[in-house]
Amino acid sequence: MKLYFAPGACSLSPHIVAHEAGLTLQLEKVDTQTKVMQSGGDFWKVNPKGYVPALELEPGDVLTEGPALVQYLADLRPEAGLVPPAGSLERYRVQEMLGYINSELHKTYAPLFRPNTSAEVREERTAYLFKRYQLLEERLATRPYLFGDTFGIADAYLYTVTRWAKYVKVDMSGFPNLLAFMERVTARPAVRKALEAEGLPV
Template sequence: MKLYYSPGACSLAAHIILNEINVDFDLERVDLKTHKTEKGHDYYEINPKGYVPALEINPGLILTENVAILPFLAQHDPKQDLIPPSGMGRAKVLEWLGYLNSELHDAYAVFFGGQLTDDEKNKAYAEIDRLLSYIDKTIGESDNEYLVDDNFGPADAYLFVLTNWSNHIHHDLTPYTHIIALRNKVAERQSVQIAMRDEGLIP
């Protein structure tokens, strides 16, 4: 398999899960401004949508969108811990992935789309805070170690990556103590450390 990625982008979640399932895979970096890969390929020819991640499963077989890629990868976990095979547990993972992708991801993405006025920034921060308040409250009311159950999974990786963007937009995460606790737990995983080092995000 090959993951097309951009450092620190949402493709980092797939990178983490690839490390978790311990398979051989290649990485190819994408410049999202020029839409060229590090090997000089036109990224639009690989993924016409133009954004990451894209997962090349076999030559010519490309899967895009985190809500598809993350469960696909997680189901290959040899320990069968990353995602329930069926039933309500799997549905809950997909529910979280859908929410993170359609709501929280979009809320952060506003800051990466161009220059914002102060008023636009304040509205965007407020929307992020609204979503994080819900997530923090939900985590706090749960008896689970992670978002869905007591096992780390793709939704946890995705939440970690998205909230990491707070560092880049000068957004304060400290009010969200349950999210921070979950982030700290995720950050300690070897799969996360390796992915972040490989993408040049940590020394």
């Protein structure tokens, strides 16, 4: 399998899950601005949506969208315990959380990365993020990971998007439980391997 990624982008989430599951992935770096791959190919031909992540299962068969990728990878190694069994209520709870992170956090960061975003919009989006993070801050007050003592795919996604806060200068000091979560996840060997493979600071 080949993972098309950009360092630190949302593709970090399936990359982490692969390491946690003990799966070997071939990596193909993508320039998100030019859509040119490190190998020189045109990424638009791989994923017509134009963004990472994309997972090539075999030549010509590509799966996209982070929440789908992390579930697919985790299901390849159920013994790793990264996701509950398909069809269980616990699985739907994880999907519920993936949807929340995807719609309420991930997309809210987008304008904060744009240099032409007005101060007014930046302030409004930051306030929205804080409101949405508060739910997770309270949840993490009673458990080390989103669903208890076990690291799972939703944790990988939350970790990935929350790493963006420092790059867009969003002050997360008001969320001590979330910051402690970030430290715990960063300390995981599989996470460190993914960060190092992408050339990111640990």
